[in-house]
Amino acid sequence: MDGPFISLKQEELLVLKSKKEWNEKERISIQLNVKIMHTLFCALGPDKYNRESSCSNAKEI
Structure with missing residues (x-):
């Protein structure tokens, strides 16, 4: 239960x-x-879903 993680840029x-x-x-x-x-x-339709399902956030989709 310690994940998922979000990343932060620090220096x-x-x-x-x-x-x-x-x-x-x-x-x-x-x-x-x-x-x-x-x-x-x-x-999304089935063909586009397969392509976009590997995206990790909404902006990538």
Whole structure:
């Protein structure tokens, strides 16, 4: 239950934060991203879904 992780850039280093370390703003942002991804996946046809299902966030889709 310690994942998933979100990445933060701090002085050119990529730092991973565990779910326990998320603040309220990060939690809301992640929830909205998941909701948008679900909506987009529901709107896609089977051929486009297979191509886009490997994306990790809504912006990539």
